[in-house]
Amino acid sequence: MGEDEFLADRFEAYRGHLKAVAYRMLGSLSEADDAVQEAWLRLSRSGADEVENLGGWLTTVVGRVCLDMLRSRTARREAPLEARMPDPVVDPATGTDPEHEALVADSVGLALLVVLQSLNPAERLAFVLHDMFAVPYEEIAPIVGRTPAAARQLASRARRRVQGAAPVPDPDLGRQREVVDAFQAAARDGDFEALVAVLDPDVVLRADRGAVTAGLEELRGAEVVAGKAVAFRGHSLDARPALVNGAAGMVRLVDGRPLSVMCFTIVDGRIVAIDILADPDRLDRLDLTVLDA
Missing domain, CATH: 3.10.450.50 (Nuclear Transport Factor 2; Chain: A,)
Known part of the structure; x- marks a missing residue:
């Protein structure tokens, strides 16, 4: 197996996780695919020789890409993020497709995604990465250009808004x-x-x-x-x-x-x-x- 093929196989092991991160950030399945593809391009250019934790590195890369995409929406003065319904993930009533399981894990329903869209990009990134994917504030801070303490405050503000507006559904x-x-x-x-x-x-x-x-x-x-x-x-x-x-x-x-x-x-x-x-x-x-x- 060549080096490129080996790197591609390692990346594929994280694809589902990375798309789940991007979907929560962007609320768009097609844009989530674009963000994951951009992460692959950055990995293929830089390689993974000096990356100790590839999964963590890729997660923060996708987070940074999504943050840039959200800020680009704002700069283009597109409709407010909360002005559209997030893309739904539809499965038959008999069960969730295995490829969709990471996307909808932890009760990530449309109601929650609507609330996430009301957060500003930095708050959304801090909340998604820390509260949903356990990324430490020390790794979130450089992505948003803040100190770890400020990143913690971003997530805390987002958490209060989510808890007050996105109810946890019955699991049955x-x-x-x-x-x-x-x-x-x-x-x-x-x-x-x-x-x-x-x-x-x-x-x-x-x-x-x-x-x-x-x-x-x-x-x-x-x-x-x-x-x-x-x-x-x-x-x-x-x-x-x-x-x-x-x-x-x-x-x-x-x-x-x-x-x-x-x-x-x-x-x-x-x-x-x-x-x-x-x-x-x-x-x-x-x-x-x-x-x-």
Whole structure:
């Protein structure tokens, strides 16, 4: 085996982990792939002869690449990071694809990714690297151009915002599916009271319809969300159960084409968040063939 092939094999062992880091940072599957590819290019140029901890080195490289990408978005004055739904990871209801397991580990649902997008780039990097991947502050500090103490403060600020806005979902997928099925049945029957019963009083619904809206459409409160669900009663839709970022969800289709991907966050048997991607352009780019099996 040649040196280049040996280096490529070592890199491949970390690819899944690196994409998971990039996905949490960027909320985009395609951009996460770009960040991982850039890390490979940097490794192939520099080699690994003097790298004692290749996994740690690659993690910090991907973190730096993602930070540059986030800052570039800001410099180009693109839409605010929180103005779009993160890319969902869709799997059949029967289980998560092994290639997706690292992406959705530790309950990285869409609700959490939406909150992460509201952090500034430096806060997001400090939180993701330290709290999700146990990177020491001493290694985070030079990436963000701060002292270790300042990097700790960045992560602490981010942690407070995440803990207050991103609930930890119930771990029982079977129970999650029961609640989602109850929601779907009540919506289909136009049963307002049954809908309110499965919704948390402070439930939040976020929907990204792409060009139709200027960002995430957001509704709050059980009665408001139930009323929205009842309004769709009678629409002829094919709703297929799915796992969306590892949680119970569904893909809604009309005439065989995806209309939306819905992800539910369920806590204590009630729905606390519904995140919907309904942007036709982005839906067309998703691989939903897994649901045909």
